[in-house]
Amino acid sequence: MELVAMRPDRWAIILAGGEGMRLRLLTRRIAGDERPKQFCPFVDGETLLDRTRLRVARAVRPDRTCLVLTRRHESFYAPLLAKGSPGPVLVQPWGRGTAPAILYGLLRIAETAPMDAVALFPSDHYVSDDARFMAHVEAAFGVVQARPDLIVLLGIEAEDPEVQYGWIEPGDRLLDRPPYPVYRVRRFWEKPSFALAETLFKRGCLWNSFVLVTRVPALLALIRAAAFDLYDAFMTAWRRRSSLGDGPAMRLLYARLPSTNFSEDVLGTNPAHLAVLPVRGVMWSDWGEPARVLRTLRKVDIHPEWAESELSPVAAAAASRP
Numbered sequence: 001m002e003l004v005a006m007r008p009d010r011w012a013i014i015l016a017g018g019e020g021m022r023l024r025l026l027t028r029r030i031a032g033d034e035r036p037k038q039f040c041p042f043v044d045g046e047t048l049l050d051r052t053r054l055r056v057a058r059a060v061r062p063d064r065t066c067l068v069l070t071r072r073h074e075s076f077y078a079p080l081l082a083k084g085s086p087g088p089v090l091v092q093p094w095g096r097g098t099a100p101a102i103l104y105g106l107l108r109i110a111e112t113a114p115m116d117a118v119a120l121f122p123s124d125h126y127v128s129d130d131a132r133f134m135a136h137v138e139a140a141f142g143v144v145q146a147r148p149d150l151i152v153l154l155g156i157e158a159e160d161p162e163v164q165y166g167w168i169e170p171g172d173r174l175l176d177r178p179p180y181p182v183y184r185v186r187r188f189w190e191k192p193s194f195a196l197a198e199t200l201f202k203r204g205c206l207w208n209s210f211v212l213v214t215r216v217p218a219l220l221a222l223i224r225a226a227a228f229d230l231y232d233a234f235m236t237a238w239r240r241r242s243s244l245g246d247g248p249a250m251r252l253l254y255a256r257l258p259s260t261n262f263s264e265d266v267l268g269t270n271p272a273h274l275a276v277l278p279v280r281g282v283m284w285s286d287w288g289e290p291a292r293v294l295r296t297l298r299k300v301d302i303h304p305e306w307a308e309s310e311l312s313p314v315a316a317a318a319a320s321r322p
Contacts, residue, residue, distance in 0.1 A: 009116050010141060011216075012060040013105035016049050016077070016123040017070035017095050026290045030306045037287060038123040039076040043302055048287065049080070051130075052123045058134040059141065060119060062086040066105045070095045093251045099260035103223055103234050104250075110216050117144050119213045126296050128283035136279045139180035140213035143277065147175070151214040151222060152182065153267075155206025155276040156284045161197035164288060166190045166208035166263055168276050169200065175275075185274040190264060206278055210263065210286075218273065226269040230260055 020027070020037035027033075027040045038049045056065055065087040069077050071094070081089060090104050102120060109118055119137055127133045140152040155168045171184035188208065189200060224231040237253035244252070260266075267274065285296045294307055 010060055011109045011116055011118045012056045012065040014052055014067050014121050014123050015101050017068055017092055017101050022289045035076045049123045052121055055130040056121055059137050068101045068105045093254040096254055096257045097259040098262040099266055100257055102262055106219055107238055114216055117141055117215050122210050124287055126285040126287055133282045140277050143182055144213055144215050148215045149218055149273055150275050151212055151218055151273055153276045154209045154211040154279050156209050157278055157280045158201050158207050161201040163194050163197050167200045168206045168208050170276050180277055182275050182277050185271040185276050188268045223266055226266040
């Protein structure tokens with residue numbers, strides 16, 4: 001591991017609390033139960049969460065990596081925690097979308113490192129080359145060291161006009177840091193129509209990987225400005241922890257929270273302090289549906305047993321697309 005990966009002034013948040021309902025056809029076949037996709041061993045006995053943690057450890061110390069889970073998945077993550085987790089583990093009482101999960105992790109980090117850099121990672125993505133992908137994350141850490149006001153998103157060079165992804169339209173070049181130029185974010189396009197996706201693809205727009213790097217104050221300020229009610233509710237609960245205890249305070253908070261989507265309700269509201277760093281030379285996929293998983297594995301010439309006859313309709317659909 002490179003020396004830079006041992007820096008103590010950077011943190012990571014891994015989001016591992018989603019339900020992954022659209023992928024249940026595969027997870028039932030592979031694991032024999034109703035587990036969310038991040039806890040499912042798709043290839044070589046490794047789960048998507050396993051792979052994410054190993055990937056993140058290339059740039060952020062494990063003891064500085066905050067894992068955000070949801071209580072109803074305890075039977076699936078308990079074996080992982082039984083081995084011990086070097087970093088903070090936050091268990092949400094209920095799932096309330098990505099924005100509360102991120103804010104929970106961010107406030108936990110802010111308690112001890114209020115000015116540090118932080119990177120955000122979903123736990124359900126496929127990445128073909130961890131080293132190359134994390135080199136882009138390293139570059140983003142360098143950007144926010146120079147520009148603490150920025151929130152740097154990683155945008156994936158698109159392979160096709162995908163309609164199930166969010167897209168980022170780059171604006172003017174903001175920083176010239178070869179080989180990793182950084183652009184302003186002109187706007188977001190969330191799950192466009194096929195006609196619009198074709199236009200975005202031809203214009204060189206990027207898939208939104210949902211991976212971002214920033215500093216704690218910048219991300220807190222963005223959430224406060226875009227979702228003040230959510231921010232205010234969390235700050236009230238945070239103050240109550242001293243008298244109620246962490247568990248009761250969080251249960252009281254989450255019982256009243258509406259579901260809030262970070263991409264749509266926070267990032268999409270004001271791109272003024274957002275930048276995008278294009279990721280090239282890496283195959284990336286958000287494993288949100290069975291056909292996409294099988295299509296990805298076919299591209300990298302991996303053929304697990306669970307992808308055979310019982311899933312033939314899904315496999316056929318995946319094979320029918322390039």
